[in-house]
Amino acid sequence: MQVTSEAVSGVARRLNVSVPTSRVNEQFEARLKRTAKTAKINGFRPGKVPLNVVRREYGAGIYQEVVNDVIRDTVFEAIQQEKINAVGMPNIEKVENKEDALVYEATVEVYPEVKVNAxxxxxxxxxxxxxxxADVDTMLENLQKQRQTWVETKGMAKKDMQVTFDFEGTVDGEKFEGGAAEDFKLVLGSNRMIPGFEDGIIGMKKGEEKVIDVTFPEDYQAENLAGKAAQFKINVKLVEKAKLPEIDAEFLTIFGLSxxxxxxxxxxxxxxxxxxxxxxxxxxxxxxxxxxxxxxxxxxxxxxxxxxxxxxxxxxxxxxxxxxxxxxxxxxxxxxxxxxxxxxxxxxxxxxxxxxxxxxxxxxxxxxxxxxxxxxxxxxxxxxxxxxxxxxxxxxxxxxxxxxxxxxxxxxxxxxxxxxxxxxxxxxxxxxxxxxxxxxxxxx
CATH class of the missing domain: 1.10.3120.10 (Trigger factor, C-terminal domain)
Incomplete structure (x- = not known):
């Protein structure tokens, strides 16, 4: 087998491969004989089909299979022979059966060679x-917040308080899908709602009702609401403030301490x-x-x-x-x-x-x-x-x-x-x- 190679880019090589016809013919004849042992052709007993008949019936298909297999095997032999550090599968082109050889081109990507700058x-x-x-104290407070409870307060809703409320929204006086809920819980300042919604609730008390005006963002996921002005009727049912757990024996046991x-x-x-x-x-x-x-x-x-x-x-x-x-x-x-x-x-x-x-x-x-x-x-x-x-x-x-x-x-x-x-x-x-x-x- 003869192989030459040339660079077509910094990360690709083209191989020109020539495989002797004798190698192809040898594999073709061997496969033809194997096929003859199992071929079923009318008028002949299995295994008794003459080789020339098998050649006539199946020769073209068998030859193409052999050519494909020879290319598959020899292209990797060629890559090894040329010491190419290949990546990915080679691309086979220009396959030609000549009188004395099967020739083809294969383009293969190679691992980049770089010279790293100083x-x-x-x-x-x-x-x-x-x-x-102070960082430790803040972390300790965060651990407490993760286990905080909520207690009712009679005062006004403020940032970081939890409010339970009903709401009903309208756009141009019409209700819209997903615009209403009952007993909805929201921690003010969590920014879960559209801009202006939480700000409108701040200052409200339990039992208070109010209509707030907001505008949906231009990039809002519901296209029919994007950029639209809306009104939400708010009915506050409960205002709660956070209560942090004491750092006592019970709290310490959570962290495996006595x-x-x-x-x-x-x-x-x-x-x-x-x-x-x-x-x-x-x-x-x-x-x-x-x-x-x-x-x-x-x-x-x-x-x-x-x-x-x-x-x-x-x-x-x-x-x-x-x-x-x-x-x-x-x-x-x-x-x-x-x-x-x-x-x-x-x-x-x-x-x-x-x-x-x-x-x-x-x-x-x-x-x-x-x-x-x-x-x-x-x-x-x-x-x-x-x-x-x-x-x-x-x-x-x-x-x-x-x-x-x-x-x-x-x-x-x-x-x-x-x-x-x-x-x-x-x-x-x-x-x-x-x-x-x-x-x-x-x-x-």
Missing amino acids: FDTLEVERKTSEIKD EEDGVEKLKADVRKNMEREVKNGLRNQVKGAAFDALVAANEVEIPASMLAQEIDRQRQQMIQQFTQQFGAQGAQAFDSSMLPDELFKEQAEKSVKLGVLVSSILAESKLEVDQARVDAYINDMASSYEDPTEVVEYFKNDEKQRAQIEAVVLEDQVVDHILASAKVTDKAVSYDELLKEQQARQQA
Whole structure:
């Protein structure tokens, strides 16, 4: 077999393959003989059909099957022979049967080869943060709010109070679908309703009725209401204010603490969890910043097949998340056409480029995963569980799970490698600012 190759782009190679006719004919004759053993043709007993008759009846179809199989086998032989790092399936073109050879062209996409620019041109902002006593107190208050109860108040409805009311809406004097409800509960300030609705209830008392004027947003999901002025008749039935639970023995038991442990032990545990959260948040922030700078500073041509695979991976991941949130029944009603390629293309391109760049850095720097860092990562993660030893043993004995941790740690090592040369600027942020940035990155 003769093979020549040429580059048609930075991520594609064209192979010109010539397979000796003798190889094709040899496989054709062998398959013809196998077919003769089972062929059923009128006038002949099974297995006794003359070869020339089988050739006449089935020869053309068998020959085409052989040609397809030979191309399938030889194209991968050719890729290996030319030492091509192929991605995706090759595209076969211009198949021709010549007197002495079967010739064809195959175009195959290849893994991108990149030369990563020097890291000293990269500018990376690295956030720093520390937990303050006020942050711990706020977190403790949030834990109380999660378990708060509601008690009736005779006063006026204010922000953060819960109001139970009936309402009935009209547009141009006509009622509309979904515009009425009874015993509706709403925490003022939650922004669950259209702009102006909650503001109109503030100041009302139990037993009071009122008509409020609001305007539906221009982008409201119900097109027949978008941008329309509306009136809502409100009848307040109950106004309640939040009552936080006391941090007493009962409250402490929720977190596995006794009365003897006291509030200070709860605060210490809360601080420890927050510090772990901050540590992970800062690591993810600087990793994201370093990788963003890396992608922005390097041109990477990516094969269409790699992009398609990543788009499909992200689509399947979203469907899986949808299934987890709404169950299998909800997922069945989920139409994949609701998730077109364009929805994932930008993020997928970035992800593929980053993967190529990181692979190149690993190959050039010869970085290998630091097992001591892997163990430290697992121990830190396990410390948040009731039985850390059990968690450590799980990751120690499950190769797949440990491999996932190793991949995360190796990425961290790449980030450290980049930051060692990059222009790094440190910026102190509060705990809340760090969390908001994390949430924004996850939603992006």
